Amino acid sequence: xxxxxxxxxxxxxxxxxxxxxxxxxxxxxxxxxxxxxxxxxxxxxxxxxxxxxxxxxxxxxxxxxxxxxxxxxxxxxxxxxxxxxxxxxxxxxxxxxxxxxxxxxxxxxxxxxx
Amino acid sequence: xxxxxxxxxxxxxxxxxxxxxxxxxxxxxxxxxxxxxxxxxxxxxxxxxxxxxxxxxxxxxxxxxxxxxxxxxxxxxxxxxxxxxxxxxxxxxxxxxxxxxxxxxxxxxxxxxxxx
Numbered sequence: 511x512x513x514x515x516x517x518x519x520x521x522x523x524x525x526x527x528x529x530x531x532x533x534x535x536x537x538x539x540x541x542x543x544x545x546x547x548x549x550x551x552x553x554x555x556x557x558x559x560x561x562x563x564x565x566x567x568x569x570x571x572x573x574x575x576x577x578x579x580x581x582x583x584x585x586x587x588x589x590x591x592x593x594x595x596x597x598x599x600x601x602x603x604x605x606x607x608x609x610x611x612x613x614x615x616x617x618x619x620x621x622x623x624x
Numbered sequence: 625x626x627x628x629x630x631x632x633x634x635x636x637x638x639x640x641x642x643x644x645x646x647x648x649x650x651x652x653x654x655x656x657x658x659x660x661x662x663x664x665x666x667x668x669x670x671x672x673x674x675x676x677x678x679x680x681x682x683x684x685x686x687x688x689x690x691x692x693x694x695x696x697x698x699x700x701x702x703x704x705x706x707x708x709x710x711x712x713x714x715x716x717x718x719x720x721x722x723x724x725x726x727x728x729x730x731x732x733x734x735x736x737x738x739x740x
Contacts (some may be wrong), residue, residue, distance in 0.1 A: 561726025
């Protein structure tokens with residue numbers, strides 16, 4: 511069975527600070543990896559995803575993530591956060607074949623202070 | 625493009641009562657998912673439909689939860705009878721085909737259920 515770990519449950523940063531949120535998954539086969547974001551009062555929306563090709567993927571709003579297969583990791587990064595990045599961030603995975611439903615991590619709440 | 629619609633947005637019931645949630649996916653999306661998100665946790669799949677057939681309901685508590693997607697479009701999720709531990713946000717998501725692993729799932733706003 512797949513599982514996803516997000517070790518940072520709550521992160522507080524000042525504006526302009528750099529961000530890195532950790533995500534590790536447990537699955538032996540080919541995977542597809544996703545980062546979703548939930549802004550206050552809004553629904554979950556896709557930030558970025560990896561399913562093949564360049565392991566460094568770029569998403570919306572200046573976010574990027576790097577798939578490191580040997581470390582089973584897909585960490586999310588942003589060089590300079592803004593107050594508007596305050597949200598909850600979820601890492602998710604599904605298998606490369608078969609079941610398409612996502613397995614989510616428990617989420618990281620990011621608070622950016624102006 | 626209209627997104628995934630869900631109703632109601634909020635529901636408060638007492639334990640042992642029944643409740644139903646409705647979802648209308650993005651037009652043309654063949655695959656529909658229901659997830660349960662308990663406070664402090666990530667969403668967890670309850671059931672996945674491909675058109676009007678069930679693909680995966682392995683994590684659906686079938687003694688109390690049921691879901692249908694009769695015409696392959698909108699879907700209802702029912703809980704009968706509800707328990708306190710069913711308090712959660714129920715999310716509906718859809719994707720175009722459900723066949724490609726890297727396919728984006730689009731989420732609705734969710735229904736927040738409180739069982740007293």
